[in-house]
Amino acid sequence: MPVPFRAISVFHAVARSGSITRAADELGVTPSAVSQQIQTLEVSLGTALIGKSGRNIVLTEAGERYFEMIGGEIDRIMEATQRIQGFRSVTTLTVRATPSLSTKWLLPRLAAFVEAHPDIELRLDGTNEPAAFQKESVDLEIRHGTGGWPGLYAEGLVEENFRPVCAPSLAAPGSLGPEDLARHRLIHSVKSQVQWGHWFKLAGVAPATRWRRLLFDRTHMAIDAAAGGLGIALESDLMLWGDLASNRLACPVRDPPRIALVTQWITCPHDHLRYRKVRAFLDWLRTERDSWAAERAQAATTL
Template identity: 65%
Template sequence: MYLPLRAISVFHAAARSGSISAAADELNVTPSAVSQQIQALETHLGTSLMVKVGRGVALTEAGERYFSMIAEEIDRISEATQSIRGLRPVTLLTVRATPTLSSKWLLPRLKGFLDANPDLEVRLNGTNEVTDFTRETVDVEIRHGRGQWPGLYTEGLTEELFFPVCRPDYAAPGSLTAEDLMHHRLIQSVKSQVQWPYWFSLNKLSPPNQMRRVLFDRSHMAIDAAADGIGLALESSLMMWRELRDGALVCPLRHPPRVAQTTQWVVCPVDSLRKKKVSLFLDWLKEEVKQWQAQQFIPPGMPGAK
């Protein structure tokens, strides 16, 4: 079967950089040559892989899926090629995590791990796709769910608090009651384990028959929407720690109920725990979680608040 290997490698470069021009610079070709190769690959596959967004490009759903399937193999080919050429041996640590945890929590902290481990290269794969460790070259996954995956090492990352948030100029801290929230636009991530109907039931309220809602399929989009003043979001303290720290988001409720869950789990094959690169990452991760727990924002009026 014919494989358009050149077009695949060009697509990989453009998808990784998010830019046609950056991919062209990396490959030492013109931007038009990059676009032509991507179009040829799209014709070969029979589907669109990329769309233009401003000065950059964004992957379609099919493009994201295709990139996640080929990226690790191309990285392995690159690593093997460098090794044969006698270049510095590379120890690659591949971590898979949900898009929101990757962008909102892991990425802001990753520099510390890289600085402490200069001989490691890290590939952070931000996706909700569950890893098949028998087939994929993923070292560690931080998986969203309830922690029930037999046969794998599984440990909860940390307990998270869920509470309503909004921009401070939308509603001031402590200015609203639970009943008031029913009259506002409610933002929700459809994959969140804590949904608005459940939250209202904790407050002994029945949500209105027609809630004014805006729904997203990623929590980071719900958090950003609240920070943009669209409405009130019900999200995790783990995911919105930076917005809370910087004052971009506040809890407008006077006495929010304590809703605590563990939704993120460290998962890997038991044998992988013996790998030095895995143990280094897990030790670092636990220390970062401890520091976050010590600094975690708890809304005034919630049990446990100082």
């Protein structure tokens, strides 16, 4: 019995998207037509490839092995077909990241990726909600947290250094000791993994019994408030970098305690790492990360 290549490509779309409905939308056919193609392939191979778990579809053990074996080949065939036709279709890459990382770090660097990959249409989804990869069309996420999400690939973006910052007009760089901060309004990022109480403990200073506070649930808002002279914020140099480099912000504290953490994680299902568009973004992201880390090391004595 000849192998039905159309059915193979339909199975690939279903396995990649995790949904018969999404595969049907992608292929421009009905869900019923997709199901028929899957049944044809299963008959041809003599084994079940897809089962159901509640309302969701799951790959059988044979289906997982088959998808793993054909995935890269189907991708290459599709790309070769597009090339021989004289064009490369636009592929959409959806990246989710927090609004603060998107605004303060990713957006200023995206031109290099966009110029290097004109065939990839990038959608940057700026939200704090963790991606439900099985239900949403998100290819890759840079997630704020502590890492270690079961079933997901997780790679720390970079180790961040947290420091107090304010507008130079509020307090000159290096002009304050840790004990002086109680005289100022302190800006709090309420979702940050590093809070003022921890910083004061490391600095060996008892925090004031009553603080003048300004609270934000978004890091980029806390940073902009500090740059506007509203108080002193405690933030990550990853988010602060543009504002530090432009002298909108500076560290007013002499010899502040060092707090270093990885709070941003590159995450996705492991099978997404096979996609060319995901690999391209990861390669670019790692290059930008390494370049930024080198820039930070070089500027360590001045910022």
